[in-house]
Amino acid sequence: MALPSHDDGRWAAPELSDTLLYGTPYRPVRRLGRGGMGEVIEAAHVGLDKAVVVKLLHRDLNREPRLVERMRVEAQSLARLAHPNLVTVTDFGRTAEGRTFLVMERLYGRTLREELAARGALPALEALDLVTQTLAGLAAAHGAGIVHRDVKLDNLFVCDADAQGRRVVKVLDFGIAKVVASAGDGRAPAPSLYQTEEGVLVGTPRYLSPEQASGVAVDARTDVYAAGVVLYTLLAGRGPFEHVRPLHELLRAHASEIPAPPSRYAPRLVPPELDRAIMRALEKRPELRFPSAAAFAAELSRIAAALGDGVETEALLPPSCWQSTAPLTVPPVRAFVAPTLSATVEAFG
Template sequence: MISAATLRHDAFKAPAPTRALFPEFPPVDWADGDTVLNATPSKSGEMDIWGAIRPGSRIEGTPYVAVRPIGQGGMGDVFEVEHTALGKHFALKMLRPSHLRRPDLAARMRDEARTLAALRHPNLVEVFDLGSTPDGRVYFTMEMLAGRDLRRELRRLGSLSVPAALNLVAQALDGLQAAHEAGIVHRDIKLDNLFLCDDGSLKILDFGIAKQARRRSSVTGHGVLGTARTMAPEQHASGSVDARTDIYAAGLVLYELVAGRGPFDEVRGQEQAMRFAHCERRPPPPSTFAPQEVPAPVEEAILKAIEKRPERRFQSAAEMAATLRDCLADASKNAVKMPSPTLVSPPGIDAALWPRRLLHRATGALDSIRGRIFPLRLNVP
């Protein structure tokens, strides 16, 4: 099983010449709590994530016993844990020891837990507990999820079928609508933060940089928060964000699922060039890259979602979800159904006996062929 908090941000570093082209863009804060899928072993082969915690040991000041590490990142380490009294397993996210002197990160982790706890929805991961260890490390526990994130799913398949992609993104939009109705903007919707459960349901992960839509700015002292490859133009320009910021990101997710790549992946890895592309360049239609036919209504929905100006996008997650489900219904109606082959018996012959007679005739024909061919072969000098 994989934790609900296993997620990974794409980190981009532009070469110096590229940075010089776009000096107006502020730097992205990559120390915001990015968690990498499957903690990376150190040179010695040991998991750096463990620190003073060992498998089977009780985490001091908590009712949880550590089972295994799940992931690690700039802000939090994630473990699978077992509750000592309940015997139930959870995913526990804990502030890294190196951030004990960062009250802003501790506050952000508390905010993430409280945000998720307040947002009860089938497409959002559920939070059960919030606390801190005696040394001041904030932690919270979440449900354990069995499945994989959409980044892994896309790597496995190359691209998803249009109906599958529509279904998954519509589920994500349902979860986003619940968050938006509560005044919360996620700000980091991407494949890594969308978890496909084994039962086919989808969960939105990581509200670590989510914010109240009514707050004035999305910028902290560390710069813009988010992932350059999936940020809306207004995020890149340090402007205000609202629900339509998440809609832009959801459109990029749908684009990548059906096309197998993002609209500006030719500059992937170049932070400033990627920002310029999202702010200034017209995205090519997903059909440009897709290994499958993308129906016109689906392509129109994607391009509408990733319009540069928020007022030209879908104005709510619910509106976009409804459009995608209409596209899904149309795709189902237009799907060509191949008739299953049927064996029709000749007139006057019992249908139940026909397959047996056909087999007998085929066997007889084969025997006849053998009788004609083998003697010829035997007579060849």
């Protein structure tokens, strides 16, 4: 999308004050969204004539050190990374009136939440591509010692198709990410260095891993679980615990209830090996999941290649031919312990 010239009088949208970003090199164009913590604004770097997105903390919240720190963590987390599946942060600071802001690249497209609402459940190959890209971005973050902790449809942005028809996924909103280790050599930190604090629940309830739901320490495999929920939802058009409503029951379900496989609800065929991969990502015990986002991505790539090549496997048979009637064995799960809810827990999404 072409931006207007900065001297033609069309920069500031009518509902935005031209002084909103005073003291910065950015001029507001239009408001993209507004929430409890702040607002998201399309702006332009005046000197570069380049579109950007500015996240601006509400005026009264700038007196809350915890919230300012949350934005700083997000800015520093993403500034350390350069990956095609992670949103790029280009600036962080305060306006002349003291409002904290964060500047990101301007993206064009829609979130996976909007994609699902517009189209319904997605075909397997498309869902596999989108989630494999997501996992590639998460693997880069994990390699730098950063656990996202809030992977969900709303935080995954699908860009408009490029010249080759490719739609790139960008992982957004590292606002509650935990920077837990430095990995200057590019290797993933040891799991013991990967962990976050115990006793505080952060994230969005419908995507919480059992360890998050119980308020205990988490590591990168928590993001693997959430990515499994995302893939399940894209295929089935609903989450694994869509039927559970009260928050305490939802947390208990994540901690101890085995969901039905996505093929149970999906309007299209879900190959059994894809069912198995998703159910492995959703294992209650982290050590039974894929050991990393990269390992999960590799398995999804293998499944996608088999489907794309038209390999003759059980995946091509009707569900009635491969769904097992054998009882499901469930590994022992630690007792559910209600966590202390933090201010970062979001409404059901």
